[in-house]
Amino acid sequence: xxxVTQLDSHVSVSEGTPVLLRCNYSSSYSPxxxxxxxxxxxxxxxxxxxxSAATLVKGINGFEAEFKKSETSFHLTKPSAHMSDxxxxxxxxxxxxxxxxxxxxxxxxxxLVSP
Amino acid sequence: xxxxxxxxxxxxxxxxxxxxVTCSQNMNHEYMSWYRQDPGLGLRQIYYSMNVEVTDKxxxxxxxxxxxxxxxxxxLILESPSPNQTSLYFCASSLKVYPPDRHYGYTFGxxxxxxxx
Numbered sequence: 001x002x003x004v005t006q007l008d009s010h011v012s013v014s015e016g017t018p019v020l021l022r023c024n025y026s027s028s029y030s031p032x033x034x035x036x037x038x039x040x041x042x043x044x045x046x047x048x049x050x051x052s053a054a055t056l057v058k059g060i061n062g063f064e065a066e067f068k069k070s071e072t073s074f075h076l077t078k079p080s081a082h083m084s085d086x087x088x089x090x091x092x093x094x095x096x097x098x099x100x101x102x103x104x105x106x107x108x109x110x111x112l113v114s115p
Numbered sequence: 116x117x118x119x120x121x122x123x124x125x126x127x128x129x130x131x132x133x134x135x136v137t138c139s140q141n142m143n144h145e146y147m148s149w150y151r152q153d154p155g156l157g158l159r160q161i162y163y164s165m166n167v168e169v170t171d172k173x174x175x176x177x178x179x180x181x182x183x184x185x186x187x188x189x190x191l192i193l194e195s196p197s198p199n200q201t202s203l204y205f206c207a208s209s210l211k212v213y214p215p216d217r218h219y220g221y222t223f224g225x226x227x228x229x230x231x232x
Binding site: 032034036042043044045046049051090094101102103105106107108 | 148150155156157158159160163205218219220221222223224225226
């Protein structure tokens, strides 16, 4: 069965320092992988997605993620955190059904950014 | 603007009073889905629809109903709401999700915060 694990429920960084949000997935095939961001009292916004093209995926707002099949990981990074990056981040994996696919969400990582 | 529109954004209701949360998308997406979000549990799928008149249960369907009579609309119905259905609800849509190895990703609505007292 396909699943996704976000290794940290909370990550705290200082403004201007690098961000690393960790995500491991489990899948019997090469899945599609996504990162979504949710700012307080807002909906979910797609940050970036991997669908079997380049393994290093660039997203919006300076975020990027690298698909590592050997490590079954899809960690999200940003070189320098900004106060506006404070939000909850969800790693998502596609799940194969009977002739279709759907998405399974990780439980989320809250990113806290201090001045 | 391409979007998924949910209404209402906030709703407080009493136990047992039937309610409907509407969802509409203007992107001609075949696939639509409802999720609920609860602290510590992430997003859990309630129901989904592959196309008009095609719906199926997700992970937590108990106490909910849906219908898909038109491609753009996918309302969520709570026939007899209970306090354990207090949650933040999201509607999402995407292009068709075939083949099974690939997914295009969802576009989400802004959410409906439901409180059942």
